[in-house]
Amino acid sequence: MTYQECLDYLYEQLPMFHRIGNAAFKKSLNNIIELCEAFGNPQQHFKSIHVAGTNGKGSSSHMLAAVLQKAGYKTGLYTSPHLKSFTERVKINGIELSESYLVQFVKDNKPLFEAVKPSFFEMTVALAFKFFADEKVDVAVIEVGLGGRLDSTNIIFPEVSLITNIGFDHQALLGNTLAEIAAEKAGIIKAGVPVVISTKQEEIMSVFQEKGLQVQAPLYFATEHVQVQLKQADLQKQVFDVQYADHQKQLLNLALDLTGIYQQYNLPGVLQTIELLQRKGFTIAEEAIRSGLSASKQITGLKGRWQVLSGKPLTICDTGHNIDGIKQILQQLQSLEPKQVHFVFGAVNDKDVTSILQLLPKNYQYYFCQPQIPRALEVAELQASAHEAGLMGEAYATVAEAVQAAKLNATADEVIFIGGSTFVVAEIEEL
Structure with missing residues (x-):
């Protein structure tokens, strides 16, 4: 089986949301649980960070991965959809999944796919988890595909959960009000796992607060802890001054190579997530934060954001x-x-x-x-x-x-x- 034959098989045999839409979305975690059990539950063999939200989850995931990589961790990154090549979805230290790994994975597991009948996304998530476990990553940043509660990625038990902006998208699947959509995103909040909310949206704060209380998950609205002020912006970079409210720490002249103005809403969530990882024992020096954020596109290969x-x-x-x-x-x-x-x-x-x-x-x-x-x-x-x-x-x-x-x-x-x-x-x- 060639790489192209492998892709043809996946696109033809497995329902793919990004091609056909809502019909490909499975409202159950049964398939991903069954797939991962067949692989020995690889998602339990590495630490992870889970990122959900309407806008900003892709940028936030790439920024976190860049900082962790600069801090010396072997870092997995799972995102979707891809822009040019399927292998963009699964990376370790910025290097895409090899075509040969994908081909071998599909060849080895066609009988399993034919028995379970997973969606394209379910298969891809299982592939990513197995690849990260096989390659013994230290930590993986896992971006939610759609929603949160019923998303195939939602079988991980992360170190920290991050939820970015909540807006209107995929209403047919997630609900017609911001509160309904927020409740689906809040489905990634796990018992005892700290959760960061990037942007404080007054009308839906209570959704996250109630879920956090319900499962005893410490909740952090990022902008209450981290304030960012834009100092300079051009087509190559943005520069921020950062003040941490909890103590006297500052990050002055913090450069970000993602130049969309909307990154000012993602940055507090990313920095608060890093702060919580540091508290959990991750060694992430200021230099890793600076060098990761100033070159996150180069480090991770992120494309298509302004x-x-x-x-x-x-x-x-x-x-x-x-x-x-x-x-x-x-x-x-x-x-x-x-x-x-x-x-x-x-x-x-x-x-x-x-x-x-x-x-x-x-x-x-x-x-x-x-x-x-x-x-x-x-x-x-x-x-x-x-x-x-x-x-x-x-x-x-x-x-x-x-x-x-x-x-x-x-x-x-x-x-x-x-x-x-x-x-x-x-x-x-x-x-």
């Missing part, structure tokens, strides 16, 4: 795809004071695209497109909805065609932005 692809015209992409994410993107685009924005935009068919279109400026030039997945929103439908919202632009069959058209139209002093969906960003050729 990523500058080229200059003249300045071309930027971002995977933000729900209302909160798009609002942050628009705020940062406005801060650039562009002469004109050429916006390459595509979406998937289970997002609240109407609400997102209402947010988008009418004076941008739009290039509507359709990522090449079954779950994509058809570009003609997207264009029609956009026109109803007063947004003008042409429709293109592929992301590549839309990007090329934007490059032809944009002048050197204008801005091209590519986004609307993770899957639009994934198809950018120069990513």
Whole structure:
């Protein structure tokens, strides 16, 4: 079996949420429990940090992994979805899972898959846990795929749990109110395991407080313990002054190579999680924090978060795809004071695209497109909805065609932005 044959098997045989949507989501942990029991429960053989949330969980996971790696720990990192290659999902010290390991894993376990009938995501989580155990990682940062309570990753017993921003996304599966969505995310809170909440959202604080009390988990709203103040920002880095409320410690001029303005909401959660790991006996020096955060993209290979692809015209992409994410993107685009924005935009068919279109400026030039997945929103439908919202632009069959058209139209002093969906960003050729 070649690597491509292996991928074909996985995509064809196992229901994949990111391709087909809600039908692939299993509302039970039975399959992942059965798979991991067959592998000797590998998730019990390494320490872990569990990261959930609507926006920010991917960035936070990568920042934590970078700091732990710089602190000298052999660090696993599990994230989803991938942008370019399946192997991006599973990394150790920034190095992706080898294609040969994946092929051997699938060959060895096809009978098990045919008996259990897992989803694509369940199989991938079991693969990651087994790989981390086989490679004897010291610690692994595990990002939740969707929700929390019923997510396949939720069979770990972590050192610390981290929950980032809560917003509206995947309502059909997680609930139609912030409180309902927060309750699903709070499902990762375990008995006695400290939990950090990155952003203090008054309307849902009680959801986390009640869950923490119920299972006797120490609860930390990060911004009560760590205050960050932005000092400087450009297209290469952001610089913060950090003050810890619990004691007199400061981190002045802390550089972060993730340049999205929304990282100011993720950073307190990341730093408070590191503080709790230190209290648990992890040796993480200030230098590891500084060097990890200042080069987290290089260390972990993170892509697609307010990523500058080229200059003249300045071309930027971002995977933000729900209302909160798009609002942050628009705020940062406005801060650039562009002469004109050429916006390459595509979406998937289970997002609240109407609400997102209402947010988008009418004076941008739009290039509507359709990522090449079954779950994509058809570009003609997207264009029609956009026109109803007063947004003008042409429709293109592929992301590549839309990007090329934007490059032809944009002048050197204008801005091209590519986004609307993770899957639009994934198809950018120069990513």
